[in-house]
Amino acid sequence: MSTQPAPAAAAATTLSISQQIAEFAANLTADAIPADVRECAKLHVLDVAGTALAATRFDFAQHALAGIMNLAEGGNNSVIGMNVKLPMRDAVLMNGILAHGLDYDDTHPGAIVHPTASAFPCSLGVAEKRDASGADLLMAYILGVEIATRLGVAAAGTMHTQGFHTTGIAGHFGCAVAAGKLFNLSPQRLQYAQGFAGSTASAISEHRADGAWNKRLHPAWAGVGGITAAGLASGGFVGTRKIYEGEDGIFRSHTGTRFNEVDMGAMTRRLGEEWLLKEVAIKPFPICHLLHACADSALAIRRKHNLKPEDIVKVRALLHPETFHYIAEPPEMRRRPVSDYMAKFSVQFVLAACFVRGKFGFAELETEALNDAEILALAQKVHHEADPDSAFPKYFSGGVVVTTKDGRELVHMEKINRGAGERALSAEDITEKFYDNASLVISKPQATRIRDAVLGMDRHSARDLARVLALN
Secondary structure, eight states: OOOSOOHHHHHHHSOOHHHHHHHHHHHOOGGGSOHHHHHHHHHHHHHHHHHHHHHTTSHHHHHHHHHHHTTOOOOOEEETTEEEEEOHHHHHHHHHHHHHTTSOSOBBTTTTBOOHHHHHHHHHHHHHHTTOBHHHHHHHHHHHHHHHHHHHHHHTTTTGGGTBOHHHHHHHHHHHHHHHHHTTOOHHHHHHHHHHHHHHOOOBOGGGGTTOSHHHHHHHHHHHHHHHHHHHHHTTOOOOSOTTTSTTSHHHHHHGGGGGGOOGGGGTTTTTTSOGGGGOBOOSSSSOGGGHHHHHHHHHHHHHHTOOGGGEEEEEEEEOGGGHHHHTSSHHHHTSOSSHHHHTTOHHHHHHHHHHHSOOSGGGGSHHHHTOHHHHHHHTTEEEEEOTTOOTTTSOOEEEEEEETTSOEEEEEESSOTTSGGGOOOHHHHHHHHHHHHTTTSOHHHHHHHHHHHHTGGGSBHHHHHHHHTTO
């Protein structure tokens, strides 16, 4: 008598990661997602809607739209905060740039991934095109966040150290699944879609060297790539089955010598039981999330000790060493950022501005602030060191030690960055941030209309939401 397992049992024990995800996504219903997860998701959508609206007043948004208009032909999809219609993928591209362009969008600390900036524009674009329900849009968005975040958690920071921006890579997979769900793909074709995403997923971090705008593009392109992957799969085009764990799969190709640190089990562990969206942190500052704990520490020291810039001899920023290359090195370049975007990734500039101005918002990224002699002089006194007690990557820990002219050493540490974990922003905090961002470009009644549409999105159609977001 044969001891071989029956064919069905054998298949069950050999499902690839992409197949497990495909089966889960294809069978997911909106009601299977816990109510608290759905409500949390709406707040994240509200947050990204506000950041996208604010982005429309900045020059990068106008340049992006001009470039896309040179390519676009026709189309009926909406753009957040802009009176323009574009083809679906072009609208997703534009909305993704708006969502991430200010670096004010949410981040999962352990994954080091900005999931909403790709998952929401992608889901919105496909749902509007297909006239899906708001409930289905919300479900697809949550799926996109879940898959992208799980990939980041599995990668455990290894992609960043190889010169990749993990957000752009992880977003391709999340968007392929989100779009595929809205296309009603079968499990097999959802698996194919993930396979195609691996062939288009790349996001190079060279922008760190010169403050270029590439990073603003990465979640947007993930949306375009994810939709394209799902579209090809919908036609029966055959994709690879082991895009995650294969010998030339995404983890081996993008983690280099650190592949042994990858936890591929995180891709499917407790999938459908544990929703990582609830761990995604919403930002209180429009700067790189790795800098938030240091910024809050500087502001705390300034308030507590009534510290003046002229009192400071030296500032030591305490960070995890794996973040140095992203926000602190080379220090000569960081101390005099040549653009607002470079300033967002400079611990030297951010801390100096916090001590000089007692706050850090959009005003501290204007040209006047970038050329402020007092800020630039203090930035020369900021140095970075390893934080021996950092909780990175679970949290973006950080702290500041200030040496004063009278010999004092003033210390403040933030083990858990504000907005994450037990320090998550409340619904009221998130709504206030939304209104602050929206007020840059629209009236309070218009903002309230958007707030109500987002928080009630599962009771209306995706097209209704898209029209409201586009101010129609």
